[in-house]
Amino acid sequence: MVLPSEPEFEQALLELITSLAPFLTQHPEYKKALEIVHIPERIAQFRVMWEDDKGGCNVNRGYRVQYNSALGPYKGGLRLHPSVNLSILKFLGFEQTFKNALTGLSMGGGKGGSDFDPKGKSDAEIRRFCVAFMTELQRHIGKDTDVPAGDIGVGAREVAFMFGQYKKLRNEWVGVLTGKGITWGGSYIRPEATGFGLIYYVQHMIAKHAPERPLTAPSTLVAISGSGNVAQYTALKVLELGGTVLSLSDSKGSLVLRSSNLNPGQGITKSLVEEIQTMKLHGGSLSSLALPASTGLVYVPGARPWTLLPKVDIALPCATQNEMSGPEAEALISAGVKIVAEGSNMGCSLDAVEIFEGSRRKGGKNAVWYAPGKASNCGGVAVSGLEMAQNSQRLTWTTEEVDQKLNGIMSNCFNICYDAGCKFSGETPSPDVRPSLLSGANVAGFIKVADAMKVQGDWW
Template sequence: MVLPHEPEFEQALAELTLSLQPFLKANPQYQKALTIVQVPERIIQFRVVWEDDQGRPQVNRGFRVQYNSALGPYKGGLRLHPTVNLSILKFLGFEQTFKNALTGLSMGGGKGGSDFDPKGKSDAEIRRFCVGFMTELSKHIGQDTDVPAGDIGTGGREIGFMFGAYKKLRNEFTGILTGKGLLWGGSKIRPEATGYGVIYYVEHMIAKACPEYSLTKPTTLVAISGSGNVAQYTALKVIELGATVVSLSDSRGSLIATTDKGFSKEVVDKIAGLKLKGGSLESYKDFASETEYAYHAGQRPWKLLPKIHIALPGATQNEVSGDEAEALIAAGTRIVAEGSNMGCTAEAVEIFEKSRKEGKGKGIWYAPGKASNCGGVAVSGLEMAQNSQRLHWTQEEVDAKLKGIMTECYKTCLDVGSKWSGEDLPEGALPSLLFGANVAGFIKVADAMKEQGDWW
């Protein structure tokens, strides 16, 4: 068997193509738009040379995939992680294009980053890398062209170093990056936005599919993977609302709550501090009781828990396999919503979608990341708007706008999924949010492209 050259990108493209089949059958002229939209407008690859603390030169690869600008300036994060390659960034930029469309804001899609690993590096080494990276990237971005943000490995520290380098190189103070510090152009609740947005979206799903598992009830069990920014704020919002968080994880293993209390806010806050220092959940005994938590090395949470009502993958792509999807069904899971991008494998999604069709009260209702985790980029868009107007909105104002965006995104996915899933559903069965998100995002981008002469 010949392996795909770009497996992550080809997986994302195959998912979109499959979702579009009922729509394309009724509107065959849009096939040309699908052919064209899957090709990035521009791919930039460059060398980043930086000096380590021993004075030795080091080199990494830098990328920016400027995927689609039909709806606005390219918008998407910068990922710093040793696994970064062109396939992953193309898949992320492709997904970002339709995710941004679902926010209703004027943003195109893009993604970038480097195979640089910030873990184990000193602040000085990270600063020197960021300066080298931005020295090249600054030639290709601008507030009306391309506005990058943070992503895995790129937090407030890295954004600050990159912004400072851009300001010196270009001699201008503009909203060239989002995720900035509050003192110099950042937005309230930007760090929280992806995690909070997932929960605002899921609340609508619960109200329609399984109100008995309201997030205001301590008896509702929520499994979360990851322990970075997205997972932390997803967990904190669940705890704030009153439901029980039963898991978090990282690349080395999973931390499972072993009592009915679940994770506490204090433990999540300590995990946040641990992750900021590059630590692992393996050291949980330093901040949590062995009688209340158990660590499972080398395992993800999905097979470790006998009962899960809501599952929220929040780590990275393809973190829920087909076997794990079956385990979630066996555990009584009713909703899976991605906090990560393409968090579920194609096999897992197929299992969830088959399960959904069984009818009300059974199976899993699945929300793809391009819909359920669009809150992060939505608040990035709000940060751009504040920067353009030299305004600074309150936390309450930003949170209200975020809730409104997630509500409209959910309604769009539900309505379009009901119309274009191409399914004969049994009484009470739920429409496909996957089809709804993909078709709605595609139509919006394709129509803008047509009006601009990109296809005809």
Template sequence: MPSEPEFEQAYNEIATTLKDSTLFEKHPEYKKALKVVSIPERIIQFRVTWEDDEGNLQVNNGYRVQFNSALGPYKGGLRFHPTVNLSILKFLGFEQIFKNALTGTNIGGGKGGADFNPKGRSVAEIRRFCCAFMGELQRHIGADTDVPAGDIAVGGREIGFLFGAYKKAKNVWEGTLTGKGLAWGGSLIRPEATGFGLLYYVENMVKYATKGEESIAGKLCAISGSGNVAQYAAFKVLELGGKVLSLSDSKGALVTENGLNYEQVKAIQDVKADRGTIEQLISENKLFSDPDIKYYPGERPWTYVKKVDIVLPCATQNEISADEAKAVIAAGAKYVAEGSNMGSTQEAIDVFEAERLSAKDLKLWYAPGKAANAGGVAISAIEMSQNSQRLSYTAEKVDSILKDIMTDCFNNCVTTAIEYSSEKNADALPSLVKGANIAGFVKVIQAMYEQGDLY
């Protein structure tokens, strides 16, 4: 069997935290459940053939990993990126099971995508690829079966192309994709939800750790990435009175001690909408002429931030190494919360957790992506609900629901971590890694027992 390093990393993180808790002592019947839930219910792999602008035949691999449906229809994004393979999609789908469980909504876990690279492709080529991709995927999805969403390189435009192709193939209008346009079934706050939800989760972390004495106001926040999650995380930091020290993309990192303002973040959002780079932007736009703004080609921001309170990886998996974890701790970081999925390597998580346990007073508190970035899929579930009812909620209502979901998710992680803790340092803050993993696992496994999938 071929090596699947990303999936193995995700599996080992769950397995280790479960074994290092008292869960199996209190529920020995759950031991056998891990080997069942770690195998997808179904893996679909298919060929995608399409025509480029020169009339040449192109071919890509398409995938959908339908991992677990115990809590509801499979739910998870579609990623278009040349690195997409089964290992990455299985890791993302496995994480999605427990993330979705933590939202408190009735959705299962899945993930999909293709090794198609949209960079350098025309809009017409992207449309043709999306139509070809959906020509096969439509056989396997539906509003009550599997509801994909966007992910890396699959934004509102691509969701529109995919939805149109699905509707024509099935001759039905239904909420089979989320992240849709507002005029045809989308939800207000959905584009913002992952980034906003991340900050609502961090807000709860700060209040809990400081017994309500501090908030995000005045905090120095380092953010990686410059896509949807990073953009709205940055906007929410500014709204809450914090300072945004960095953003980045695959070409390099922008770092500033003085902080980015709203106009600068908006300029980055605009250039990303046009598929541009931060390097290109800062060389052309006078908004970035401040000598305090530094650009580091080919780098991530973590080792270049001199002083920081909150670290928010929002780019891709394994973007904080052990050395980078030590660097942000040395720069004063007190909170790390992942906007990306599995944003930290296992070695980095070990550094963060050791720091958490090293003293009575707060040194560093780490929140994994399956909890901290659950806001996006939570509002996708709310979009599904609106589609079923043929209703549209106000932005205020959706934002209020999002805030409540992230608060409930945080509280669930804390109380579960305390309930199943086996740690000797009783004064340490609860492990949000263990809390998230155990709370999500228990909810899914209990449903599987009750449905006869486990016995």
């Protein structure tokens, strides 16, 4: 039974149930699988005691939600943020299960973390927290059991601290965490993978729906939210290809190019993204940036970018869950958006998703094509899976090899979602209406997990 206190999980479950309705009408035997798959296989909760720089004793809640292992070891990130609770981690683990299925790699779904806030903490405090957290978590994970990675608040530094503690406690060097440093078991382009993969997925959407707006053209206007890892590398890939990046944001406000009359060099630039990367390592805010007038950029406090831009071709939410509301979705449609793809997990609210899907179903020149995060942002976990493979073989693949594999995985993921959307959305085929990538991703991921569970005896 879903508890009323789990709104994020309820939202993710409702989205899946709604998408699966036409498929389950055709294949009612899968209803039992849905009843079972939405319950996690296991949830570990523990307290984390750590010492601050003043010698004070602090306690936080730690979690690991091991959602589904039908396709492989539990795989999913660790999030350190004050908002972390079971509802958010269950939603993330639930989504992760189907996202991992869409990569085609042997990975189950899981998620974990703590309500610890790393902002304002010293390196020593973060190290002591990570050591204490891993001291408890190590009881529940392993290279063939559960392989965590980073997420919000957990980057290379935190992964290194946790890996070091696991190694000390177990006296073994194994690929139990992904996102490791490249000199000690990590994979090339792992930091870039979610953002790069998102753009590879979007390129397929453009080819099918908006070939007149290629990312190789400066006239293609891309709005991005967030300013963390995913947003940074999404922006860098757009800039590398030749498109124009209109915005980035953080929890305090948005950095936007508000003019629709573009001049060369305006908008988010590579050097600005690199400056933001350095600033973020020290906990800085976008509001502290010195912006020359020549950039055309302004910082708008207390607002997300979606209502601030007069013209948008592609919108990529890359911050956190439910970061785009219904009214913001309407504002993007008024600004001419044609493609929306999530770099964050469940970045669009239910209202926003229905607005985009309703626009798609109407077809015509104002239609918006929407891609859910479980499909469009699966590049990060895909390269984590490739890191696991490299660790098992004690190999390191080149940047070019990993990037080629990532591009192939995102291409396969798009094709799977497109084909399943055509087949199982319950809509009448029309040359003017694109298939639902939302339905395609949910149904294709669900079928793969459910079929594996059935042959393993988990439902009948």
